Amino acid sequence: MVSRVMSSAVIGVDGFLVEVETDILNGLPSFTIVGLPDKAVEESRERVRSAIKNSGVDFPVKRITVNLAPSDLPKEGSSFDMPIAVSILLASEQIVENIDSCLFIGELSLNGKFRLTRGVLPAILLAKKLKFKKVFVPSENLYEASMVNGIDIYAVESLRDLILFLDNKKEIAKIESVNFEEIQSESIYDYDLKDIKGQEAVKRAVEVAVAGGHNILLKGPPGSGKTLIAKTIPSLLPPLSFEEALEVTKIYSISGMLSGNSFIVNRPFRSPHHTTSYVGLIGGSANPRPGEISLAHRGVLFLDEFPEFSRNVLESLRQPLEDGVVSISRAKQRISFPADFMLVAASNPCPCGYQGDSTRECICTSQQILRYRKRLSGPLLDRIDIHVDVPAVKSEKLVGDDNPEGSSKVRKRINKALSIQKRRFEKEKIFTNGQMSAKDIKKYLVLSDEVKELMKTASDKLSLSARSFHKVLKVGRTIADLDNAPEIKKEHILEALQYRPRTHDNL
Numbered sequence: 001m002v003s004r005v006m007s008s009a010v011i012g013v014d015g016f017l018v019e020v021e022t023d024i025l026n027g028l029p030s031f032t033i034v035g036l037p038d039k040a041v042e043e044s045r046e047r048v049r050s051a052i053k054n055s056g057v058d059f060p061v062k063r064i065t066v067n068l069a070p071s072d073l074p075k076e077g078s079s080f081d082m083p084i085a086v087s088i089l090l091a092s093e094q095i096v097e098n099i100d101s102c103l104f105i106g107e108l109s110l111n112g113k114f115r116l117t118r119g120v121l122p123a124i125l126l127a128k129k130l131k132f133k134k135v136f137v138p139s140e141n142l143y144e145a146s147m148v149n150g151i152d153i154y155a156v157e158s159l160r161d162l163i164l165f166l167d168n169k170k171e172i173a174k175i176e177s178v179n180f181e182e183i184q185s186e187s188i189y190d191y192d193l194k195d196i197k198g199q200e201a202v203k204r205a206v207e208v209a210v211a212g213g214h215n216i217l218l219k220g221p222p223g224s225g226k227t228l229i230a231k232t233i234p235s236l237l238p239p240l241s242f243e244e245a246l247e248v249t250k251i252y253s254i255s256g257m258l259s260g261n262s263f264i265v266n267r268p269f270r271s272p273h274h275t276t277s278y279v280g281l282i283g284g285s286a287n288p289r290p291g292e293i294s295l296a297h298r299g300v301l302f303l304d305e306f307p308e309f310s311r312n313v314l315e316s317l318r319q320p321l322e323d324g325v326v327s328i329s330r331a332k333q334r335i336s337f338p339a340d341f342m343l344v345a346a347s348n349p350c351p352c353g354y355q356g357d358s359t360r361e362c363i364c365t366s367q368q369i370l371r372y373r374k375r376l377s378g379p380l381l382d383r384i385d386i387h388v389d390v391p392a393v394k395s396e397k398l399v400g401d402d403n404p405e406g407s408s409k410v411r412k413r414i415n416k417a418l419s420i421q422k423r424r425f426e427k428e429k430i431f432t433n434g435q436m437s438a439k440d441i442k443k444y445l446v447l448s449d450e451v452k453e454l455m456k457t458a459s460d461k462l463s464l465s466a467r468s469f470h471k472v473l474k475v476g477r478t479i480a481d482l483d484n485a486p487e488i489k490k491e492h493i494l495e496a497l498q499y500r501p502r503t504h505d506n507l
Contacts, residue, residue: 001023001024001091001092001093002021002022002023002091003021003022003087003088003090003091004019004020004021004087004100005019005020005022005083005084005086005087005090005099005102005104006018006019006020006083006100006102006103006104006132007019007020007079007080007082007083007103007104007105007123008079008103008105008119008122008123008126008127009073009074009075009076010077010119010122010123010254011073011074011333011335012288012335012336012337013122013247013250013251013254013290013294013337013338014122014126015119015122015123015125015126015127016073016126017126017130018068018069018070018073018075018080018083019067019068019069019070020066020067020068020080020083020084020086020087021066021067021068021069021087022064022065022066022067022084022087022088022090022091023064023065023067023091024060024062024063024064024088024091024092025062025063025065026062026063027062027063028063029061029062029063030063030064031045031049031064031066032064032065032066033045033066033067033068033084034065034066034067034068034071035066035067035068035069035070035071035073035075036068036071036072036073036074036075037068037075037076037080038074038075038076038077038287040076040077040078041068041075041076041077041078041080043078044078044080044081044084044108047078047081047107047108047109047110048081048084048085048088048108050110050111051081051085051108051109051110051111051112051159052085052088052089052112052159054110054111054112055112055158055159055160055163056160057089057094057163058092058094059088060088060091060092064088064091066084066087066088068080074287074333076287077117077118077119078107078108078115078117079105079106079107079117079118079119079120079123080105081106081107081108082104082105082106082107082108082114082136082138082156082159082162083104083105085108085159086099086104086162086166089163094163095163095166095167096167097166097167097168099166101132101133101134102132102133102134102135102136103123103126103127103132103134103135103136104135104136105117105119105120105123105135105136105137106120106136106137106138106141106156107138108159112158112159112160113157113158113159114138114139114140114156114157114158114159115138115140116138116140116141117137117138117140117141118253118254118255118256118258119253119254120137120138120141120144120145120253121144121145121147121148121246121249121250121253121263122250122253122254123135123137124137124145124148124151124153125148125246125250127151128148128150128151132151133151133152134151134152134153134154135151135152135153135154136153136154136156136162137153137154137155137156138155138156139155139156139157141155142155142175143262143263144249144253144258144262144263145175146175146176146177146178147177147178147180147245147246147249147263148177149177152174153174153175154172154173154174154175155172155175156172180242180245180265183265189232189234189235189407190231191228191231191232191234191235192232192235192406192407193232193235193236193404193405193406193407193410194403194404194405194406194407195228195232195404196225196228196229196232196404197393197398197402197404198393198394198398199224199225199229199390199391199393201388202218202225202229202388202389202390203229203404203405203410205386205388205499206229206232206233206236207236207410207413207414207482208386208475208478208479208482208495208499209342209344209385209386210233210236210237210342210414211413211414211417211418211478211481211482212385212417212421212432212433212434212474212475212477212478212481213342213431213432213433213434213435214342214385214386214433214434214471214474214475214478215321215342215343215344215345215383215384215385215386215434216342216343216344216345216384216385216386216387216388217306217345217346217347217381217384217386217387217388218230218344218345218346218347218388218390219346219347219348219349219387219388219389219390220348220349220389220390220391220392221348221349221353221354221356221357221360221391221392222348222353222354223392224390224391224392224393225390225393226304226346226390227304227346229390230302230304230344230346231269231302232407233269233300233302233342233344234266234267234269234299234300235407235408235411236407236410236411236414237267237299237300237411238267238411238414238415238418239265239266239267240264240265240266240267240298244298245263245264245265247297247298247338248264248267248268248297248298248299249263249264251290251294251295251297251337251338252264252295254289254290255289255290255295257295267298267299267300268295268296268297268298268299268300269296269299269300269302270292270295270296270299270300270301270302270341271302271303271304272292272301272303274303274304274305274306274308274309276292276309276313277310277313278310278312278313278316279291280292281293281309281313281316281317282313282316282317282320282326282328283326283328283337284328284330288328288330288333288335288337290337291326291337293317293320293326293339293341294326294337294338294339296339296341297338297339297340297341298340298341299341299342300341300342300343300344301341301342301343301344302344302345302346303343303344303345303346304345304346305346305347305348306345306346306347306376307347307348307372307373307375307376308375311375311377314375314376314377314380315377315380317343317380317383318379318380318383320339320341321343321383322383324338324339324340324435325337325338325339325340326339340435342434343384345384347376350362350364350368350369350372351364351368351369351372352364355369357391357392358392359392381501382465382467382468382471383467385434385471385474385475385499386475386499387499387500387501388499413482414482416482416484417478417481417482418431418432420481420484421433421481424444425440425444428440433474433475433477433478433481434474434478436470436474436477438470441470441473441474444477445473445477445488446487447473447488448487448488448489450490451488451489451490451493454490454493454494455469455472455473455493458472458493458497462497462500464500468500471500472493472496472497472500473488473493473496475496475499476488476492476493476495476496477492479492479495479496480492
């Protein structure tokens, strides 16, 4: 008898339907899996064999062939254990229930228990899209699965429980979907703007960057507070919408970075070390996996010691910064991962870090400074909207009794500006000013004659590239939104121009 059970494979961040077909024939005992399985899928033979025997049912001592269709789609991971086991039991007529409208995904242990499995959320979303009636997942994936409503989802403890349920001998309660708004409570942040003394100009630049989704580079001497300021940014970010939370949780699910009792409700903040490899940052390997830029999707990617990253790693950021997606091509397949993040970079002005500092003398030679600055290419720096100097904090500021503005108050202003942008772009596929294309700028940014003349003069004197010209306009629009101004005024452009790097300074 040939049986068919439905499951799912993950390509990129999306689920793709896989049919698990099993044929059991008389002959010498064997167990073969075909259909481009990787090593983990091939090893499922031993897990499935032991799990079936330890679940109180018989493992057929015959010639068993399992086909994972379509056969040209690579299958990887341990998530096919559950559908393979069910398919064998169905082919050997130890299960007689009709399961054509069911989808199965889960890893088995040798004793028949189901383990936490990655890629469950994309599989459930696929099942809902294809109008399956039931989805069976491991009980350890219960919390992740509860994000999806509109489909019956069952969290199963063991293969034995699943067999009894399919034979109508035991009840398994359906997973109740969670109310996203109820679990998205007010977050407690480790860092707050009120803890930073001085640096008012830098705080303003960060506020503008967050309010418009702009990339920002912080440059200053060691100890000036660059890293601390960057770490306060999560306290300024707006909460994730439910759709955004699904996107981010899918990425963490396929990366195996979800714990059994959580999903992503806050915007990610990723801070990889400067020794991170190309694959670690961008994603890839033989079977492509998301890198740090995809794990930072809808959140922040913080690159401290920016020039210390490998040159080829930094240059690989250029395309994702423009497109919000990274495409990885391999001999077998081409995969795209979402990578719509806010880049926050921090850098010293020179190798010793004290060039231009009034408190300590720089000991670097001009050649050393030049080599250090050349680590960051012009095209990469041109893609960063806001460049701001972070000077050393004066001692009177550190010991002063002033009460800096807290993150909660700044966040309210940012949310108002973002709500203006949301209304502005409600008919587009973008959400912030920083995402505007040249076409969007022409459509949504109507400039007065005074602003046009100012931009022409600035472009000539500062030698702005076309990209930099548009960056100034986008930042100016964000500043206007923070002022609740319907049109971009001269003062908004003047402030935006202050955030462009000086032509004689590569940093």
